Amino acid sequence: MPDRTLNHFTFLRFSQAHAELxxxxxxxxxxxxxxxxxxxxxxxxxxxxFPARGDVDVLVWCAxxxxxxxxxxxxxxxxxxxxNPFRRYLNATDALFGLTRPSPYVPxxxxxxxxxxxxxxxxxxxVYPFVKTSGWxxxxxxxxxxxxxxxxxxxxxxxxxDQMLLYSFGLxxxxxxxxxxxxxxxxxxxxxxxxxSCEGRRFTERDTPITTGIxxxxxxxxxLWR
Numbered sequence: 040m041p042d043r044t045l046n047h048f049t050f051l052r053f054s055q056a057h058a059e060l061x062x063x064x065x066x067x068x069x070x071x072x073x074x075x076x077x078x079x080x081x082x083x084x085x086x087x088x089f090p091a092r093g094d095v096d097v098l099v100w101c102a103x104x105x106x107x108x109x110x111x112x113x114x115x116x117x118x119x120x121x122x123n124p125f126r127r128y129l130n131a132t133d134a135l136f137g138l139t140r141p142s143p144y145v146p147x148x149x150x151x152x153x154x155x156x157x158x159x160x161x162x163x164x165x166v167y168p169f170v171k172t173s174g175w176x177x178x179x180x181x182x183x184x185x186x187x188x189x190x191x192x193x194x195x196x197x198x199x200x201d202q203m204l205l206y207s208f209g210l211x212x213x214x215x216x217x218x219x220x221x222x223x224x225x226x227x228x229x230x231x232x233x234x235x236s237c238e239g240r241r242f243t244e245r246d247t248p249i250t251t252g253i254x255x256x257x258x259x260x261x262x263l264w265r
Contacts, residue, residue: 046100046138049101051095072122072125073258079120082156086098086100136216139205152203167248202218
């Protein structure tokens with residue numbers, strides 16, 4: 040896996056125009072849409088969101104290498120070209136994106152516990168924006184490291200839950216995008232509950248909205264709206 044990958048999450052809702060199409064027409068649009076998206080990124084996954092949220096039907100996760108100054112511009116242009124022909128049938132309610140990088144708090148650690156470009160996807164995915172308070176950045180490096188050590192220790196107790204942290208400083212309103220994958224939601228619930236009591240939690244300004252997606256192969260996810 041490259042040291043830096045670009046990951047983009049688009050939250051989509053099917054329009055009334057889509058609902059009024061015939062089953063065959065919807066199938067053709069889904070096939071063409073998926074083919075276009077797969078030309079825009081190295082890997083594309085489409086997750087079922089509704090009815091976990093009422094304002095989002097599906098979540099599109101696009102991943103590609105983030106190396107090189109042209110990587111972001113090339114992807115965003117390719118993604119727009121891929122999805123724009125289908126905008127009559129799809130409403131984008133939100134988008135989150137960022138780049139992976141090695142953690143400054145765990146020297147030598149790979150940039151992500153999740154490999155966005157290879158491997159099997161797990162049953163559940165959660166994605167949310169994350170913003171720290173200004174007080175966090177005003178503290179010394181040593182103070183922040185101490186609180187992150189507690190956070191990291193708790194995370195290591197839940198080996199069945201994988202995480203990916205994306206950096207979005209200056210690119211969107213949030214500073215990070217936090218992504219989790221897991222087969223069983225129970226361990227993830229316990230992990231998040233335990234992290235709420237960490238010392239560093241006092242320096243969280245925002246970590247919502249949270250979106251939960253259910254994994255199916257992309258064709259099967261789209262077939263739910265056929």
